[in-house]
Amino acid sequence: MSARATTRRVLDDAGGFSAMTWVMTIMLFLTLLAAAGGLGLRSATVALDRQLEGRLTVQVIDGNAVRREATAARAIALLRRLPGVVQVERVPAEELARLVRPWLGTDADDADLPMPAMIDVDLAGAEATAAVSTALARVSPTIRVDRHESWMSPVSGFMTSLSWLAAALVLLMLAATTAVVTLAARAGLESHRATIEVMHMLGSTDVQVARLFQRRIALDAALGGGVGGMAALATLAFLGWRLTALDSQLLTGIRLGVVDWLALALVPLAFVGLATLAARATVIGALRRTL
Amino acid sequence: MASIVQFENVGLRYGTGQETLSDVSFQLGAGTFYFLTGASGAGKTSLLKLLYLAQRPSRGIIRLFGEDAVTMSRDRLPAMRRRMGVVFQDFRLIPHLSAWDNIALPLRVAGLPEDEVEQPVREMLAWVGLAERAHARPATLSGGEQQRVAIARAVVGRPEILVADEPTGNVDPDMADRLIHLFESMNKLGTTVVVATHDFHLLGRVPGAQMMRLDRGRLLDPTGSLRHPPNEIDP
Numbered sequence A: 001m002s003a004r005a006t007t008r009r010v011l012d013d014a015g016g017f018s019a020m021t022w023v024m025t026i027m028l029f030l031t032l033l034a035a036a037g038g039l040g041l042r043s044a045t046v047a048l049d050r051q052l053e054g055r056l057t058v059q060v061i062d063g064n065a066v067r068r069e070a071t072a073a074r075a076i077a078l079l080r081r082l083p084g085v086v087q088v089e090r091v092p093a094e095e096l097a098r099l100v101r102p103w104l105g106t107d108a109d110d111a112d113l114p115m116p117a118m119i120d121v122d123l124a125g126a127e128a129t130a131a132v133s134t135a136l137a138r139v140s141p142t143i144r145v146d147r148h149e150s151w152m153s154p155v156s157g158f159m160t161s162l163s164w165l166a167a168a169l170v171l172l173m174l175a176a177t178t179a180v181v182t183l184a185a186r187a188g189l190e191s192h193r194a195t196i197e198v199m200h201m202l203g204s205t206d207v208q209v210a211r212l213f214q215r216r217i218a219l220d221a222a223l224g225g226g227v228g229g230m231a232a233l234a235t236l237a238f239l240g241w242r243l244t245a246l247d248s249q250l251l252t253g254i255r256l257g258v259v260d261w262l263a264l265a266l267v268p269l270a271f272v273g274l275a276t277l278a279a280r281a282t283v284i285g286a287l288r289r290t291l
Numbered sequence B: 001m002a003s004i005v006q007f008e009n010v011g012l013r014y015g016t017g018q019e020t021l022s023d024v025s026f027q028l029g030a031g032t033f034y035f036l037t038g039a040s041g042a043g044k045t046s047l048l049k050l051l052y053l054a055q056r057p058s059r060g061i062i063r064l065f066g067e068d069a070v071t072m073s074r075d076r077l078p079a080m081r082r083r084m085g086v087v088f089q090d091f092r093l094i095p096h097l098s099a100w101d102n103i104a105l106p107l108r109v110a111g112l113p114e115d116e117v118e119q120p121v122r123e124m125l126a127w128v129g130l131a132e133r134a135h136a137r138p139a140t141l142s143g144g145e146q147q148r149v150a151i152a153r154a155v156v157g158r159p160e161i162l163v164a165d166e167p168t169g170n171v172d173p174d175m176a177d178r179l180i181h182l183f184e185s186m187n188k189l190g191t192t193v194v195v196a197t198h199d200f201h202l203l204g205r206v207p208g209a210q211m212m213r214l215d216r217g218r219l220l221d222p223t224g225s226l227r228h229p230p231n232e233i234d235p
């Protein structure tokens, strides 16, 4: 029998899955999901912003089809010459028709319908936007420039809020875990009061007594962390698979990079560390008040 | 012979009632054997608790190993307690540990490596006649057997002071003699021994033992020899 095994049994630890282990499992599972959600949303927001940044749609709105085509051609020619423009692409008429079909039905195929000419423009960066807009305005007043950023920014803002919410949830969960550990440690001190008194009388230091509790809580947290972590991993894998199947423009940005996975892997470790420290602080704090 | 413990006008009051101990003054000579007697409720356990640092006095001065034990910081207590062995009146064995592990506890608490733990524990178990019950838990031991485990735990670390509160209360006279003999041999090796007992039969068993008698919280010291040990060497 090793000293370690013996001192662990001083507190009559049953070992295995206790109520505390379950609490730890659930806490860690929820924390990991919140953290993964937050990280995924953050990467999606970054991807969205990068996509929208420097993306313009140029429209030529003119009832006269001939004049419209001429203006569009001049605009394209101008855009190709402007510095900072990476790519210019005329949106094909069929594509436009397809876009408006849900609203107009088959009428959209009617060639006489005055549809605007649309040109997708990719800029090297957002800085070029103003110069491009003024240059195009000089070509014709029928040209309108739409910045994707401006109409997508509420979405991006919403997603940013969600990431912050996720971060707040993670913090709340860690706070709740600390509270649970503190309560458990206090209850443990109470129920093992006689044993602790004997340990003290035999010359145990507070740190030695605290270690008995720390070890138990760390074990619970590690066991809970393992199971909760596995469950979270399975859930994330499932969600990832569903996400891929969705094939949505907006959602494909939700990706967990290597750094994100590393951060998630650190959560269970932080969990065990936090639980251990909380138990230690509680026990030592309580023992300070005894003789 | 230097004194290892000094009490000066020590008083102890639990809560707000009368003083349980009043004006207790004495010195314990290093290497001496003491019996502490007194009627039930006289305050023997209370006095021993002050001695083994389980209780702080309400007033007075206590010096232990030359240090002021009353104002001593908590951080110093473990080191002081490791120099003492205590047999509690109610044994206080740890219920989930075997006799072996209970006895080994003081050595492990002191941080001894496992190979230095085994031999003393085995020896102590044999001494108290429990070699066959090494793996039994306290609940499966008789009262007397538990008491012997408690004694083995108190002496296994070869403490400088051994404090025993009614250590023979639950054993037959033969075993009582044997345990007293164990204390005596420890005393011969230099340990200061304080044994609280009701058992007057024991008192004659240790030649040269000093008597301390408590009467309703006061230490009787008609000759003043407890306060000022005759062969005390003043520093």
Ligand SMILES: Nc1ncnc2c1ncn2[C@@H]1O[C@H](COP(=O)(O)OP(=O)(O)OP(=O)(O)O)[C@@H](O)[C@H]1O
Binding pocket: B014, B015, B020, B038, B039, B040, B041, B042, B043, B044, B045, B046, B047, B089
């Ligand atoms: N923790 C405590 N709180 C309040 N009163 C106490 C406490 N411990 C002891 N007393 C009281 O102090 C007095 C002395 O008790 P103590 O246990 O020291 O006596 P004792 O001489 O050891 O008796 P016994 O021979 O029965 O063991 C008793 O009246 C007891 O009720």
Ligand SMILES: [Mg+2]
Binding pocket: B044, B045, B046, B089, B165
């Ligand atoms: Mg008593």
